[in-house]
Amino acid sequence: MEEKTQDNTLKGERIAKVLARAGIGSRRAVERMIAAGMVKIDGKIIDTPAMLITSVDGITVDGQKVQEPEQERLWVYHKPTGRLTTYHDPEGRPTIFEALPANMPRVISVGRLDLNTEGLLLLTNDGGLARWLELPSTGWVRTYRVRVNGRFHHKKLEEISKGVTIDGVNYRKVDIELDDRKEGVNQWMTVKIREGKNREVRKLLEYAGMTVTRLLRTSYGPFELGKIQRGSVEEVSRSDLLINCKEYFKDKSVEIPDVKISDKPKAKKAGWAKSKPKKNAKPKRNKFKRKSKEK
Known part of the structure; x- marks a missing residue:
């Protein structure tokens, strides 16, 4: 919220926050832009992300004029x-x-x-x-359809499902369901994670002895x-x-x-979209339980 002075006049918000809301980038990205001298107001370089502003008038980022923040989309x-x-x-x-x-x-x-x-x-x-x-x-689950190659270790899959530490990185519990669907030596599965660390799905399945040959995220919360x-x-x-x-x-x-x-x-549906999202509900599944081949 905008800060106010003792006489109740608007004092403004931090510039990094306002520019983030305007879609310039995350607050951290904006802070890096400011540190690199890319952000100016009335032609003068801004040297601190803590500067308070009440509008984006006169502000440019890398020479481009910043527009007032729009409604969230x-x-x-x-x-x-x-x-x-x-x-x-x-x-x-x-x-x-x-x-x-x-x-x-x-x-x-x-x-x-x-x-x-x-x-x-x-x-x-x-x-x-x-x-x-x-x-x-937020507690939102990220769901992936995964095709893997290799023989997996059930014991390590069980470890993954409960949470595991790999190379010093702690990963939360993961839901894994094996499919009956196969493509030659490849096995399909559904993996659900709750955090989304860097290359998390790939690293977890490599830990279990498998190589990911295709990775498709199907939902986010x-x-x-x-x-x-x-x-x-x-x-x-x-x-x-x-x-x-x-x-x-x-x-x-x-x-x-x-x-x-x-x-x-x-x-x-926007003008450039080709179809609407599918609304079919997904059945609840037990981890490691094989499901019938999808049609």
């Missing part, structure tokens, strides 16, 4: 393999942001998917919302990939955003729709 993007989740790659490899439709505003990714991982990636125009969506404290085609993006409706993220909005003077939270939120 969220998109579901089907990331294809071969693209990095970054604005710029020194090696010149393609990024997700280069492939987004021209009518998209500047957006921030909620977490990352590595070069060879595909599937659901959330995008937002609000840095504060992006940070909140990334926090493990209540938001699902459904039938969105590779490279396509769909905007989440304002009502579903407010309902499913009501904890984030509760202190922001935003009216939350009085509707029961849906397990399968609808997405607002």
Whole structure:
């Protein structure tokens, strides 16, 4: 919230917070931009992220004028393999942001998917919302469909399911379900994690003796990939955003729709989207229990 002086006049908010909300980047990213001398106000370099401002008038980032923060928005993007989740790659490899439709505003990714991982990636125009969506404290499960090669060790899978430490990194418990579906020597499985550490699924399954040959994220909390085609993006409706993220909005003077939270939120189909998210409910599964082949 904006700070006030003793006479109740607006004192402003920290510039890093305002620029994050304007979609320039996360607060940490904005702080790095400020440290690099990329942020100016009326042509003068800003040297501290603690500077208080009441508007973005006169502020530029890397020579580009900053627009006033818009209403929070969220998109579901089907990331294809071969693209990095970054604005710029020194090696010149393609990024997700280069492939987004021209009518998209500047957006921030909620977490990352590595070069060879595909599937659901959330995008937002609000840095504060992006940070909140990334926090493990939300309790949201990230679900992946995984194809692996190699013989796995049941004992190590059991360790993974309860939480394990690998190379000094602690991983929380993970739900794993094996499929009957096979492709030659490859085995399919569903993996559900609650934190999303760097290359977590790959590292956990390598620990169990398997090599991941395909990794597809199908859901992130209540938001699902459904039938969105590779490279396509769909905007989440304002009502579903407010309902499913009501904890984030509760202190922001935003009216939350009085509707029961849906397990399968609808997405607002944008002009460039090719299909709507699938709404079929998933049955509850027991870890390590094999399921019948999917049709």
